[in-house]
Amino acid sequence: MGLGESEPKRIPRLPRRALDPMRRSDFHYDLPPDLIAQRPLAERAGARMLMLEEPAFAPRDRMFADLPRLLRPNDLLVFNNTRVMRARLYGRKETGGQVEILVERLLEPDEALAHVRASKSPKPGSRIDLAAGIGLRVMLREGALYRLRALGATFAEIMSTQGHIPLPPYIQRPDEFADEARYQTLYARREGAVAAPTAGLHFDAAMLQRLDDLGVGRAEVTLHVGAGTFQPVRVDDLDRHEMHAEWLDVDAEACARIETARRRGGRIVAVGTTSVRSLETAAADGQLKPYRGDSRLFIRPGYRFRVVDAMVTNFHLPESTLLMLVAAFVGYQPMMNAYRHAVAERYRFFSYGDAMFLARQGRD
Known part of the structure; x- marks a missing residue:
């Protein structure tokens, strides 16, 4: 919608009664x-x-x-x-399906909690391959996150070599070199x-x-x-x-x-x-x-x-x-x-x- 095309919808006003809960x-x-x-x-x-x-x-x-x-x-x-962190990683499941990982929190040098996006949720014990000799083992699910173990390198090393800058979802483009800075x-x-x-x-x-x-x-x-x-x-x-x-x-x-x-x-x-x-x-x-x-x-x-x-x-x-x-x-x-x-x-x-x-x- 261009600026002159139509008025934005009215912003809702604060509820009239002070005790009304906000929604x-x-x-x-x-x-x-x-x-x-x-x-x-x-x-x-x-x-x-x-x-x-x-x-x-x-x-x-x-x-x-x-x-x-x-x-x-x-x-x-x-x-x-x-x-x-260069927290966004891309890999493949053992079945060949593509996986996107967003590391949320490092727990140990070789363990992290992460969001995992795939066509089917990965099972505990399965492996996600990132590069030759480097991958992740799915340990267990903790709510919306997965506990992952790094294989072949530490998480810091994996993110340094394989990671991408995790631009927010409303930025509709892949990360670029300039985003590093x-x-x-x-x-x-x-x-x-x-x-x-x-x-x-x-x-x-x-x-x-x-x-x-x-x-x-x-x-x-x-x-x-x-x-x-x-x-x-x-x-x-x-x-x-x-x-x-x-x-x-x-x-x-x-x-x-x-x-x-x-x-x-x-x-x-x-x-x-x-x-x-x-x-x-x-x-x-x-x-x-x-x-x-x-x-x-x-x-x-x-x-x-x-x-x-x-x-x-x-x-x-x-x-x-x-x-x-x-x-x-x-x-x-x-x-x-x-x-x-x-x-x-x-x-x-x-x-x-x-x-x-x-x-x-x-x-x-």
């Missing part, structure tokens, strides 16, 4: 497919940026290059330093993700230097993004949604930097929803402290944020938990109005798309 369908919006970015821009920092902040939360069109003007000395940016943040260093923390893709060396010169601090956390981040919410009753688990690490150094920024009057600005979930998980009992382990934190309207004051983020899929998170951050109606504005103004959506800058509703 998955409340987070639907219509997105023309041609607005889904299929490739990155020539320059990392060249994206547009939609800004929402108090008091009105009316959308304002900016450029990502304007970010230093929105920050001030003593603010602290919190980055997710996860690194995307562009689907990775400049500061990525702890390998373990199957998807990039995409808000961080906008930061280039020049932008980081500008922020350093301004006196904006930096801290790092780790959340290894799993394939579940792309899974739609399948139940309309949000109380019944089972959140996927992702491993994260918020260390003592990050906590100390946040405390220092707070004492100096700075804001905590999360780069991406993964940084938000990391910090809010670590403060789940009311006080921020180091945390390492899995999180199933589901942030939706009504959630009380404990750490994050502002965030940089990209645009998110309709009816997704990430759209629900950002709606909780600035309010349901302002966020859905902002998405309608972004569609009308033809922003670029999702992983290789444009950015948003959000200042939290009702922050202290």
